């Protein structure tokens with residue numbers, strides 16, 4: 366299909382979306398657990414979060430290398446502008462949420478381990494005040510990401526129902 370996102374962008378879009386949903390569910394589950402059982406679920410949450418961070422960084426480079434196809438003229442300028450604002454805010458949040466998670470982990474004195482394969486560098490030492498700041502920030506930003514993603518999903522469903530061809534730009538090729 367003409368004016369469709371390229372295959373790499375579509376693959377990253379749907380896999381990052383799925384990983385964010387899974388990681389929010391893992392976080393909610395982990396919150397309910399007693400401290401002793403929490404460790405393995407928490408390290409899964411951290412690893413998935415690091416994977417999301419790496420994929421989002423790659424996605425941003427890819428967006429510069431292969432920019433999005435232009436939107437059709439049938440979409441009103443105001444709607445185009447709103448879509449851009451939401452999408453750029455989503456990129457920012459998808460970077461900030463895992464970065465705050467990483468900083469909260471290292472200021473807690475824990476390693477930011479990626480599936481026990483390697484650790485992200487401990488650029489800060491254990492520090493209770495910063496740990497509280499990053500923990501609060503991680504929560505607020507994560508729930509803002511969930512709220513904005515819901516708006517993004519609602520817009521996607523609206524395009525799917527109105528059959529204006531916008532949803533298909535991000536859907537796998539027929």
Ligand code: HEM
Nearest residue numbers: 388389392396411414415417462463466467470477504507
């Ligand atoms: C896009 C990726 C991520 C999402 C969507 C996400 C989401 C969340 C959510 C929703 C919570 C629960 C907040 C609450 O209690 O209301 C949470 C907690 C937590 N996250 Fe993440 N997170 C991500 C990445 C990361 C990363 C990369 C790390 C560390 C390397 C991390 C470490 C933590 C930790 C340690 C907690 C528990 C905080 C506490 O002690 O209450 N997260 N995350």
